[in-house]
Amino acid sequence: MQRHHYTALAFLFLGVIVSAIASRDFLSMRAPDVLYPSRFVTKTGMLSGYCPDIHGTYGDTPVYYFExxxxxxxxxxxxxxxxxESAGFIAAAVLVENVRLAKGRLIVVPQACxxxxxxxxxxxxxxMSFTLTTRxxxxxFRSGARGGNPIHQWPDPLVYRHYPSGQQLxxxxxxxxxxxxxxxxxxxxxxxxxxxxxxxxxxxKVDIAFDLHEAAPEVMIINAIITHEKGSDIAATAVLNLELEDLKYSLELSPKNFHGLSHREWGDSASVIPFLMETSNPIQGRLRGATxxxxxxxxxxxxxxxASQLTNVRITYEPDGEPLSLRVGRHLQGFRRLIESYNxxxxDNTAIVENIPEYHSVIERGVGNFLK
Ligand SMILES: [Zn+2]
Structure with a gap:
């Protein structure tokens, strides 16, 4: 063998090592997150119970029922x-591990995608993940991507044609x-x-549904409650009540001709009243530094x-930052006030969810304190 053969072999060997380390990291993301449901969870199931085709795929996900x-x-x-958008997942996990139902039912899907x-x-x-200190x-907990993993749906088309509207994205x-x-x-x-x-x-026969999100601080819908037109009165009352406790929210109506979104399609296809909430998450933003x-x-x-000190930039960003505890606290408080407003x-058809952690105590004690 000549010298350049040894060089090539050395690089090949190096490549194998780098791939092995990377694939170990990649595969570690397939291990499911573990939640510890409250003793008031009356049943757990899987989403495939409603669509057997997704059974055994990476689309299947746990469903928790409080009856x-x-x-x-x-x-x-x-x-x-x-x-x-970790605050949505963690707020759902906090509910699964804490609440009890005094009236009606609550169904939680902490990892919808x-x-x-x-x-x-x-x-x-x-x-890829983050650590919370609990009691x-x-x-x-894992932090993933915005969309599904491309290896589960490959390749992406050049243009996505929404079913059944034909809208192109x-x-x-x-x-x-x-x-x-x-x-x-x-x-x-x-x-x-x-x-x-x-x-x-x-x-x-869900009556009222929530889809928890986060977005970059420069996005216009930060701290918004977005709802289908049939939820506007409920959202308006909730926004006023939240304002009274110094929590600013805006009320946005779901555009009628923008298809595929939960707040539009759930409301159009079923009797449910849908609400989507957004918090401000700098890690998703374009202006961010170290990620x-x-x-x-x-x-x-x-x-x-x-940026938040510049008058010509529209940013929703608290001077002390937007910690996960604050973002989860907002989701929980919005959830509480919207249910009160629905009731x-x-x-004649109310639901009472007890033991939802209070906004201020989530911030003061840290969200980890509300996980087992
Ligand atoms: Zn989102």
Missing amino acids: SGQPGATILLLGGTHPN ASGFTATDPLEASP SGERV SGMESRNLNRSYPGNPNGTFMEKNGHALLQLIKTE NVNLLLNGKDKFYSI EQHP
């Missing part, structure tokens, strides 16, 4: 529609759960996921601090 035994409204809450938890978005440098030790949106509704039982991997969730809503677990947990970024307007 009070007292007739009343059925509430659904989704976290993890976009797995890189399970596939998206198995990868991160390329070129974003996003952390009894540390727990690790960029190809990568074909893996976005929140562009997939109402879904299609004979469609793509993500359309089946969307179909399964809408089947859950129809089968369980790491610290930013995910503390939401503190010097470039957003500077006021539907006195």
Whole structure:
């Protein structure tokens, strides 16, 4: 063998080592997150119960049921529609591990887009996981991508044609759960996921549903409650009540001609009243600096601090940052006030969810304190 053969072999060997380390990291994201349901969870199931086609796929995901035994409204809450929006997933996990139902039913799907938890978005440098300190030790949770993992639905089309409207969006949106509704039982991997969730809503006769999200501080819908037109009165009362406790929210109506979104398609396809909430998450923003677990947990970024002081830039960013505890606290408080508002307007069909952690105590004690 000549010298350049040895060089080639050395590089090949180096390549194998790098691939081995990378694949170990990639595969580690397939290990499911562990939740410890409250003893008031009366039943656990899987989403495939509503669409057998997704059984055994990375689209299947746990569903937690709280049944009070007292007739009343059925509430659904989704976290993890976009797995890189960690406050939605963690708020759902907090509910699963804490609440009890005094009236009606609550169904929680903490990781609605399970596939998206198995990868991160390329070129974003996003952390794959984060650690929260609980009363009894540390727990690790995954932070994934915005859409489903491309290996579960490949390749992306050049143009994504929404079913059944025919609306055209960029190809990568074909893996976005929140562009997939109402879904299609004979469609793509993500359309089946969307179909399964809408089947859950129809089968369980859900009255009021929540889809928890986050977005970059520069996005216009930050701190908004977005609802279908049939939810506008409920949302308006909730926004006023939240304002009274110094929590600013805006009320946005779901555009009638923008298809595929939960707040549009759930409301159009079923009797449910849908609500989507957004919090401000700098790790998703274009202005952010170092992208790491610290930013995910503390939401503190010097470039957003500077931008928030400029008068000609519209940024929703707290001077002390947007920590995960604050973002989860907002989701929980919005959830609480919207249910109260629903109950006021539907006195003959109410639901009572007890033990939802209070906004201020989540911030003061840290969200980890509300996980087992
Ligand atoms: Zn989102």
